[in-house]
Amino acid sequence: MIIKKMKLSAAVVAMAGMILTSAPVNAAPKETSKPAAQTQKKENDQAKSEYANKVVAKVKSSSTLNIRKKPNTDSKILGKMKRGALGTIVEKSDGWTKVKSGDVTGYVKNDYLVFEDDIQSFAEKNIKKVAKVKTETLRVREKASTDADVVTLVSEDETYKVKKQNGDWAKVKVEGETGYVSKDYVDVKYKFKKAKSMKQIEAERQAKLEAERKAREAKEEQVQSSQSSSESSSSNTQSSGGSQSKKSVPASASVSGSSTGARAANYAQQFVGNPYRYGGNSLTNGIDCSGFTQQIMAKFGYSISRTSSAQASDGVAVSTSNLRPGDLIFYGSGGSINHVAMYIGGGQVVHASNSAPYPKGGIKISNAFYRTPVCARRIIQ
Structure with a gap:
């Protein structure tokens, strides 16, 4: 009897062992899914809290x-x-x-x-996200990796539209260049708008009309200046038998380069607050960095290239320690140029910065060394 019981106990133990060894291990997925569910719940709770009231x-x-x-x-x-x-x-x-x-x-x-x-x-489904830089200088990389090449640099408090998110990285567009920024150094949030009062709406309407009027006047002056410069250049060519480079000082210039540069810098500042638009050419309705400097120079009779990289070869080189109003400062990475601004004095530049609304973007005034300049050029001699 005792032997039968021992045999029975042995059989039970053996069967239990077979069940334990052959049964699939299901507990791990449940354990790993629990934290994920908790994380999602936490994010939802945070969203609810953020949008309360x-x-x-x-x-x-x-x-x-x-x-x-x-x-x-x-x-x-x-x-x-x-x-x-x-x-x-x-x-x-x-x-x-x-x-x-x-x-x-x-x-x-x-x-x-x-x-x-x-x-x-x-x-x-309906609101775009933006990334606000929360460190002094942040690298924008070609790919979502710290080993990827640096496309450009961005500064603290600047805001950029998020094209998509890839784990710990956000894909953004900066001055025509697309790249990735680490989400450790930016705040990614929905870009909600705000209401405007009827007084604000009317003021904006009047400002737009005034800007359009100034743009028309500037265009008319530009045409007159170009005609005068062309006639003077033609006269000089005939008398000297030589030719004049399109990037040299117009023969009609009757003031010193420093004075003209200061006037160009002052003129450029009247467009502060107007929008940035990649590839745009309107000082009032949207323009990019190189279009901005090209238009300002054209106002004073100077014809320069269209892109920032090409403009970096116009005029003559000047040290960033010897800048004067009207000089152009170029920024980039790895030796390549991807942005240009006009020096206005006092360690500041005016430039068409990025597509974010003013004052984070658009045409604005910034510290000339908010990024490390690659070089500087003097168009107005």
Whole structure:
């Protein structure tokens, strides 16, 4: 009897051993998926917390959402929200919500708003992300790797549109160059807009009209200056039998180079605040860095190349320690040029920086050494 029990116990142990050795190991995937689920939950909770008491306008991109003084459609319009404009809830009711966005506080119809917990999913489909640099100087690399070549350098607080994200890297576009920045050194966030008051909208309209007027006048002066320069150049060629380089000082110039350079620098600054557009040629509606310097030089009778790399061969070389207003400063990486700015004195430059809204981008004034210059050239002798 005792032997039978021992045999039975041995059989049970053997069977248990077979089950343990042959059974698949399922526990590991469950253990690894649990932290992932916790991470996702944490991100969702953070998003909910971030958008608590918030609303976003969900009108069509071609229209705007009115913010009114009182909760009815006959009330005075105080301002407007574009699609993707973010606001804070002041008071919520069935049909209308009182919101504060930008400098405007008023009532908006609930039908055209996305509320709190729904903002995250709306943003994922409709709002672009931007990367704001949070270190003094950051390398933009050709690929998502610290071993990749450096395309260019960017400075602290500058903001760039995120094309896509690749793990710990964000793909951005900087002054026409596309590259990757480490997410350890940038804050990647949705680029929500803000409401504008009717006073702001009218001021912008007037500013645009004034800019267009100045652009017309500048174009007319440029044509007259070019005609005068051409006539003077032709006269000099006939009398001397020589020819004049398109990049040399116009024969009609009656003031010193330093004085003309200062005037060019002052003229360039009147366009500060206007937008950047890669490949653009409009000082008021969008222009890139080399287009900007080319247009400014043309205003004073100097014809230079179109791209920053080509402009770096125009004029004569000058040390960055001996700059004067009107000189051009060039930036780049690995010896290549990818950006140009005009020196305005006082250690500053004016340039068409990037596609971010002013003052982070557009035509703006910066420290001349916000990046290490590759070289400098003097066009106005």
